[in-house]
Amino acid sequence: MITIQFNEKSLTLHKKTSLFELRNQRQADADILIINGFPVTEDAPLNHGDRVVMIKRGAIPDAEQLESLMLARHTPGIHARIARSRVGIAGAGGLGSNVAIALARVGVGELIIADFDVVEPSNLNRQQYFIDQIGLPKVFALRENLKRINPYVNIEIFNGRIDQQNLTHVFNNIDVMVEAFDAPDQKAMLTVAHLQQAPDCPLVAASGMAGHASSNSIQTQHVRKNFYLVGDQTTSAMPGQGLMAPRVSIAAGHQANAVLRLLLGEQPE
């Protein structure tokens, strides 16, 4: 007899059972078969300790199934840690909307997203909104989009301005904070307030990602204890040097990966 994890539940099998035999017995309509994180198309013998996930294409999985599918896709041990995490995102523009989507896809358990603005046509050049969302408050539009990606992420929203007074109230009990504002004075305000008021919580901020200079000039820097800064630190948004999707999403990708690494106890830079 061997024991495997079948759709994240323990299952004991006769030693010679193959993948296709298991499908025929348990989930005959499944057309996506994953063994130990890898989708397979051919029959294979099952071994003790294998993690097997089966899904029917097109069916919307429930929370438990999605969890098990994400688990199957991630390196063991990673998913459980990030699923317990709570991350704050200040600003839902080009940086914040991209960071939020990356973190929802990766399975961060809870996101708190704050923004005071509404979706405008000019945002669509880099922000993760759709044309039919113009006029909606960004936090509502982003929550809607995140729910379409992963309905089981717990999303808290704050439709208003963040200031030094409400910062730690809105972003309470978080594991990591993301600064994703647009205006430089707001970035500085949030950074100063966070480092003063929540010095034990890592902050991942961003500065310098306008234009279309080399992707490789965008870096993640460890500035001081619990303060990480992403960007090239020089290219400011100005007439003649606009914000564009590629570099903004590169910076957001740096931020999201820094968050992920921090959640896993690794140094981001």
Next chain:
Amino acid sequence: MNVHINGENYPCASGLTIGQLLTRLNLQQDRVVIELNQKILNAADNINTKLHEADKLEIIQFVGGG
């Protein structure tokens, strides 16, 4: 006197204030994060704070965009 800014030696007149330093460095007080001897300062509240010999400063100015 000498202070250290972002790891580099910076000679300056004794009694220089943070506000004067920011002006000299062409930095805007509402866009910077200042760490003075490991302590994060609110720039606007410390415009008149005087620097002392061997003070260690880290200054980061944010640029716009996000």
